[in-house]
Amino acid sequence: MPTTLCSSRDLVGRLLYPNSDIVVTGDDLAEISHLKRYLSEEFEIKDLGQLRYFLGIEVARSSRGIYLSQRKYVLNLLSETSILGCKPANTPIEANGHLSSKEGDPVDKGRYQRLVRWLIYLSHTHPDISFAISLVSQYMHDPHLTHMEAVLRILRYLKSSPGRGIFFSPLNHLRVEAFIDADWVGSPNDRRSTTSYCTFISGNLVTWQSKKQALVAHSSAKEEFHTMAHGICELL
Known part of the structure; x- marks a missing residue:
């Protein structure tokens, strides 16, 4: 143990x-x-x-397995940003939501970067916010009002379930599995796609990522093959 x-x-x-x-x-x-x-x-x-507690990550045990969460970290973050009294959001980002550069008035760059950095650390136990964080982190050097609103929506989503985390349980198999997806030319700024994947060992989530690709895919088929190759490399 x-x-x-x-x-x-x-x-x-x-x-x-x-x-x-x-x-x-x-x-x-x-x-x-x-x-x-x-x-x-x-x-x-x-x-x-x-x-029981390590670098902001809380560890709870039971006969069924081990549960990792960052509940105290989330509550401290919500209190620090005065979000505790706000209405929670059901999703970390709007359906089919996309962000563009220079939308709205400029906002405090230092505050925006601090919030995004705090959220990035939360993704250690919150794979459900990985895609939203990958979007808002693209505007760290020139944040505007719509980008800050997206960050605040992630915080309001965390308020809906601050104790959500990852559960690891012992199962009777050692299968290695992956689920992979991508949007095609999803970024309105440079037309690049975002690749996302999550991998499981014995039914337990072990790695996940959501990241914009370096190149522009000229077709959805090419995009799918590129994403699949990336996922297979992660499995190997």
Whole structure:
């Protein structure tokens, strides 16, 4: 089972990285115990026991499996941005929604970048906002009003279920599966497509991504083949 260790020997390191906990996990309990003894001889280590909270990610266990979420992180973010009192949204982005450059008045660039960075970290346990984040992150250097409204909609969507996360359960197979999709010339700015995929091992979601492609596809068939090749590389 994952355990958490906290080191307090290097003061400079703790100033640069205030949360210096590390996670030790594996299926060999004897080897884990040996590693912890070795680390305690080299550093001042405190064993915090079974993993419950790490870098904003909360870990909950049951007989069915392990659940990862960032509920506290989400609530702190909503409180910081004064979204707690707003009406929640049912989806992170409008259906068939697209963003264009320079729509609306310019907004505070620093605030926009901070919000997007916070949301990017939330995608570690929220694959459902990956596509929306891939859109708003394209305007980090020149954000306008419509881009900020899209960011705020993601926040309102998170308010609807701040405790949503990822569940890992033991199953009786080791199948590796992938689901892949793409839109064709989805960006109104440069006509490039966005590729999205998610991969599963034993029925558990392990990787996911939503990213704009580097080239313009001249046909939907070419776009689908490119997306499929990308997904197969991820599976391999």
